[in-house]
Amino acid sequence: MKPPPFAYHDPSTLEEAISLLSTLPNARPLAGGQSMMPMLNMRFAQPDHLVDLNRIAGLDGVTVEPDGALTIGAMARQRVLEQHPEVARRCPLMVEALAQVGHRQTRNRGTIGGSLCHLDPAAELPLVAAAMEAVVRVAGPNGQRDIAFADFAQGYMTPEMEPEELLVAVRIPAQPAGAGHCFLEYARRHGDFAIASVAVMLVPDAVGRIAEARVALGGVGAVPLRLPEAEAALRGAPDVSRAVAATKTLEPMEDALVPAWYRRHLAGVLLGRALVIAQSRMGRA
Amino acid sequence: MSEDRSLARRVNCVVNGTAQAAEVSVRRTLADYLRQDLGLTGTHLGCEHGVCGACTVLVDGRAVRSCLMLAVQAEGCAVTTVEGIAPDVVTLHPLQTAFAKHHALQCGFCTPGMLTTLLEFLEEVPAPTAEEIRIVISGNLCRCTGYEPIVAATLEAAAVMRGGA
Amino acid sequence: MTGGTAFRDVPRLEDPPLLRGRARFVDDIRAAGGLHAAFLRSPFAHAAIRAIDASAARALPGVRLVLTAADLNPHLTETRLKVALPSPAFRQTLDRPVLASGEVVHVGEAVAIIVADDRYIAEDALSLIEVDYDPLDAVADCVAALADGAPTAHQGAPHNLVGDFTLGFGDPDAAFASAAVVVRETLSQHRGVAHSMECRGLVAIPDPIEDRLTVWSSTQTPHVARRMLCDILGLREDQVRVVTPDVGGGFGPKLVFYPEEAAVAAAARLLGRPVKWIEDRREHFIAATQERDQVWDVELAMDAEGRILGVRGEMIHDHGAWTARGLNVAYGAVSAMPLAYIVPAYRIRSRSAVTNKVPVTPIRGAGQPQGVFAMERLLDRAAQRLGLDRAEIRRRNLVPADRMPYATPLKTRGGMQVVLDSGDFPQCMAEALQRADWDGFRDRQEAARVQGRYLGIGVANYVEGTGRGPFEHVSVRLEPSGRIFVATGAAPMGQSTRTMLAQLVAEQLGGDMANVEVSAGDTATSPLGLGGFNSRQAVMAGTSAHVASIKVRDRVLQVAATLLEASEADLEIAGRAVRVTGTGMQVTLAEIARAAAGLPGFALPGGRAGIAAAEEVVIDPMTYANGSCVAEVEVDAGTGNIAITRLSFMHDCGRALHPRIVEGQVLGGIAHGIGNALFEWMGFDDQAQPVTTNLAEYLLMSATEMPHAISIGHLESPTPLNPLGIKGVGESGVIPVAAAIASAVEDALSPFDARMNRVPIAPHDVVAAMLGDAAR
Incomplete structure (x- = not known):
């Protein structure tokens, strides 16, 4: 069970990553790798080009918006979110869910963006996004667009995204007071x-x-x-x-x-x- | 040149405190790099799809599945494998000592992943409960021991590490 | 005086390298110039092979060799694996080929071997081989396989019956005619996978200069592997060395000699270069042997007092697609069923059915869990009918201690009478019940019911034949370095075999285990060997080591007496020297060995050369271990989740050579048994396609599923069959667990009149039992 041959790219900017995904044939992004790597090892996925998002700076932030919403970068590691005080304060549902996401070793690598894009119907983070009425931000060659998670989750393991687009952040409205x-x-x-x-x-x-x-x-x-x-x-x-x-x-x-x-x-x-x-x-x- | 770098590249990382540099194919997993290129065969491959945990190593202090990382992704990272746990060739780490004492290993194939997983955990949670230990090793499969000796060993090691120098 | 190392918890020799990552498993062996193999495997459960085109694979850079059956067979002196244990019950010969030709009969069967510069390239080449398959009807179910008109699993076979025997004694029909109560059930166990954490693998290293072959193999039976390789490659025994490195668990399937071992060894010889093949986890799911699928239709006759009058019925065993070992699992299951109890009349017909699934050979327990499940479920049903407590009905039927040794009317597969040598089964169960607070359970159960919680308890007993003979080889030699070298045909796979042997040898030879070097599972150091299976190595190799060590000890003292000019009676071996008791006079083991090694022209001390002994102590009868398991469960009435709240296990394996290791074996077996009872399900669809082929779908027990309250107790009934009084323990833990848990779940669901006749029990089975059609 070894990955198939592919060309590897590790861009340092989002623009570069999107450009690679737009121009290279049969290119796939690699986030935390906790679903993609097993698929590569089993050769269920056979991309010609792998675009690693792990070297892109600034995609893993957790910020609090003026309205109290959280904006979480797509490459934020699940384990970081699990331990993040602002996530605990504003989205305790996510912390409760994260404890059930795989295991510590997979959460150390796995990202929120990867999980939302993989969109396993039984996965925890997409369910949190649905319940929290999250909005995902997708970037592509023509700029960025925001999509309500309900629209993003289009079908079985199929997010509403083009192959050259990347999920860059998810905005999660703060849990309402007293909820x-x-x-x-x-x-x-x-x-x-x-x-x-x-x-x-x-x-x-x-x-x-x-x-x-x-x-x-x-x-x-x-x-x-x-x-x-x-x-x-x-x-x-x-x-x-x-x-x-x-x-x-x-x-x-x-x-x-x-x-x-x-x-x-x-x-x-x-x-x-x-x-x-x-x-x-x-x-x- | 850039096309070459997309197929094979030189990886620089620090493994068990020693700087390493080797040319690797980009599709080589970190596990295969450690085992085959560096000869650090203590890291074991039990499933190669991220479930069994035998291949767990520490990357920049975090326990990760080395079958689910590419070697090229370790560029610039500090990696600790089971070979790097004991302080020297004579002395074992308290966790290793406790594993032996409690018969927390039989065939020993899962042991490296157990040890690395628990090392990260004990760093974070110096006084764990048995239940916390069970949860943290739930991503490490063992077919021999029935796990409870591992839990007992970890509890004892934690106590030694808290009290020890 | 003895060394103080046996029968106690000494540190294991195996631990330091394993803990440091310095052990040497098969995949850790790197031979200079080594190449890597991968196998093309059938994607169909049953298909004809019309044509194979490997030209594109051969053309891929880095590929060194591609062999199909047509390419390989001309190089072999034997193209099939003749591994079947003899039995008059066989109805077909199903020796499997090294590589499939003409027809594939299970998903995962090897069709071609590719050897390349590395495993990545070898796997790349797999997809370049084009095989023209013509799919055929597949046989997915062992019961359907034996029905009239069923398609055959092999083209051209007359039927799917591979084995047919009836095991019995007494007059069961008369017993049933006079019975007060007869209960009858259909019971089944599903197939599981062994899943040692290390998969299979080997490295074949040819030596073209001497025309020899060294094979490092993760096997439980190195001597068998050597014999097979000699037969298949046409080599002499002195040309082939098979040696086991550290083995990362076996649990049964690694006792089998596999097609991959032959193909890799042949490829290495053809290439003149080392070739390594490491089974990956997906291959383990479809190419390593499996076990447990059996369907029992059995009935039990009781008198009005709850005494067993007789047992009769039929059992159908899923044999898989080939004979990879024999009819031994079916035989072991049927002979285990009555063993713990006084059963006056017994008759079970067992038929083994060929299916288009991975071949079946023993996995930890080897049929015995199924036999015990059948007996224990019937006893529960009879207790229900008679209004007896489930423990009480067992108490009335267990073989009592005062009947030991108890000659049962059963015969082993080798035709020897089964004699239960020792044990106190009623006491064992009594102590298990006490640990479980069996008597207080009804109060706990009622209190919980008031709160809407469903608790249940169940008990099961087992007797296990251990120490399968006839022998295991051990040699013990004192070397001129003063070191003690021990070699054995026993093959360790995690059970601490090296420690066990060093304990017994050091016990006689100075008590310094660090001075004992153990070579295990190496055909170069042991001329004979049977290997690791059937809970046998401590009994068989331990006994040979014990007897050989005493002989070496006598010889050491003889030589030392000469050197020290003292009487042997005044000598003691302490550490690495022999000293005259109460004096400062001593001579080191190294000096003794050197004296015995001789000098040209000088007389040898004691008139013999060297200090060594080799033993193959022959013990034909098996020694019977026994135990009792009580499981207490809580069933979640909503989710159907089964939580084991308490598990109490009493067992008796005679004297414990190393109590902590013994306990570890039992606990590991318990975990495996819980897996069989609740989690492990190797699924196939109706075309025999496997549907659980990764460790996310096939559920191995993890730490969070283990019961928190496990209580293990030990009785010690030493066996008279060996001088150490020991019995085997490796498989004991697994045997009664599924039966006890099924009993407990049924007890918890007694308000619903649920019957748990099949394992594993999934939560949806529980919900279905509670809600019936309302759930759907």
Whole structure:
């Protein structure tokens, strides 16, 4: 299991990287490598050119915007985010999720941008992005554009990006004041991709009622899903059982290891549990 | 020249405190570079797809899978492998001593990855709980020991390292 | 006086190099001018090969050799691997080829070997070989394989039956006719992969000057490998040396001689250059042998008091596509089933079915976990029917201590009667139950149920045949340097074999283990050897080492007595010298060895030359270890997750040569058993395509899945069959665990009347059992 032959480029600027991706045939970017390198070693990926993003300066920052949102550079390592005080303060959902992302050794290399672009339907960070209504910034030969994550996650492991484009940053609105969050997943072993996962955000009004509910589910569709019926059921006077019942309409993928019905069943179980935790963490706006 | 550099290039890095420079193919993994070019065969390849953890080394102090890094990516980095853990040829590191004492290795193939992973961890968490240790080694597979001796050894090593010089 | 090194926790000789990264595994061996091999493997479970075009691969720069069967076979004196253990039960001969020709019969079967300057290039060349395959119907299931009209796994084969035997004694039909209770179940275990952390591999180093071949191989059976290489390459034994470096785990599949070993060795000789092949993890999934697939349809007859009257039934064993070892797994499973209990009548027909899957050979446990699973599940069912506690029904049937040695009516595969030599099975179970607080469990369970939590407990017993004979070679020699050189045909793969032998030798020869050099698994230092499998090496090699060391000790004292002009009775060996007790007079081991080495024209001390002894102590009967496992689980009623909250394990392997190593073997086996019970599932689709081919899909136990409360206890019933009183332990931990866990899960789910007749148990199985169709 050795990587196939490719030409390697390690540009030091974003512009150079985009130029390489635009001009070289069959070129693929390399971020943290924790998904790309196994695919290379197994020769599932056979690029002619590999454009390593690790030498580009300034792509790994974590900044706090004036409105309190976080802007996280695509090359920020998962392990850095896990330990970052501003991430803990403004997006505790992400910290909760990161503890389930692979293992310490993969988080030391793995990046947030790599995970969002890889877009595994059961991965934790895309689910966080869906729940937080993140906006990703994509750069290409014609400049940069911002895409709501819901639009970015276009299909099964398929982000809304051209081959010569790069994800450069993700903007995550700060968790609203008093909001209760919870990230839960069920995997057979610690660090595995989840069979099903749920991210919940309950945003209170001034008197502590649920003004806005966000329910995002992973592992049960081609991309991370929001569950509007459940969210509606939770607003105002929350009807938890109706929210959980909304998972019954899910149509997860079937594979050799896990039956689709079980993923659907798990989604309901995890949602019920996550709502209890999120409600207990909710305060007032 | 730039075309050459896209296929093979000279890599400069410091491995276990010694500066190394070697011409490598760009597709060579860091693991193969350490094992084949530098002869540091203590780093083992157990799966080559980033799951088993046997190939874990420290790159600039961080534990990483050396099967999931290219050698060229180690340019300018400091790498520590299992060969660099013991202070000298006579003395073992307290973690190594505790592994032997608790029978935390049988065939020993996973051991280098366990040691490097735990070294980074103990640096960060000098007084860990057993559960924290289980989580940190959950990315290192061992087929021989049933893991609990490794947890016991780590707890003891942590205590020695906290109290030791 | 003895050296004080045996039967205690001495430091392992293996540890310092392993901990420093200075050990030498097969992939660490670099031969000057060495080349690297890769194998082209079948992507089909069953296909005809119409044509192979390797010209593009041969033309790739850096490629040195490409061989298909047509290219290779003219260079071989034998093109098939004749490895089958003899048995009258065979119904077909299925010796596998070195490289496939004409037909491939499982995904992963080797079709061509490529040798190149490095592994990267060799893998590049794989995709350049064009094979014209014509896919054929594949046999994916061992039960369906034996149905009338099933397609055959091999073209032109009359059927898929490869082995058929019935093991039995007494009159089971009469027993069933008179039974108060009969229970019947269909039980199955799924296939797993061994997954030693080091995969297989070898380096073949030809010496054109002397026309010799040295093969470093990560094998459990170096002497078998040498014999096979001689047969296949047409070489004499003195031309081939097979030597095992450090081996990163074996667990069974490395006892087999594989096609890759023959092909790599042949390629090295053709090229006149060293060739290395290291199996990668993906290859391990499709080319290293696997085990456990069996389907049992069995019934148990009991009297009204819960005493076993008889067992009968059928078992179908998935043999895989070729005979890579024999019918031994099926035989081991069927003979393990009744072993712990008094079973007056028994009859199981076992049929082994050919499938288009990786060949099956022993993996840690070797059929015994399946046999134990069958017996223990039936006992649980009978207890249910009789309203008896599951421990009580076992207590009434375990072979009691006062019947030892207990001659069972069973015979081993070699035709020898199975005699349980020693042990106290009821006491062993009693202590396991006590560790588990079995009696207090119903209170715990009820208290949890009130909170909506589902706890369960289960127990299983096993008896394991260990120390497979007939012998293992050990030689012990005192060298003129004063060092003690020990050589053995035993092959270590992580079990501390070198330490074990050094302990026994130092025990007799001065107590300084650092003065003992052990060469294990090297055909150049041991003329004979069987190797590592069947929990045998401590028993067989240990005994030979013990007996040889005593002989060397006697000779050392004889020579020392001459040199010191003292009586042997006044001498003691201490460290690296022999001294006259109570005086300052001594002579070093080096001086003794030099004296015994002789001087031209001078008389030898004791009239003999050298100080050495070689032993192949023959012990035909196996010695039977036993144990009991109690698992307590909590089942998550929502997710179906099964958490093992407590695992209590009592076992008896006679005297423990090194208690900590023994405990380590048991614990490692337990982890493997939990994997078999809950996690490890080697999946194939209906065309026998493997669906779990990486370690993210195939779930090995990691540290976070291990139960936190594991309690292991030891009984010591020394066996009379060897002078050390020891029994094997390497496989014991794995054997009862799946049965105990299935029992516990079923107990937790008793409100749902769930039946756990199949392992591994996935969480969706649990949810399905609790909710039935409502879950879907």
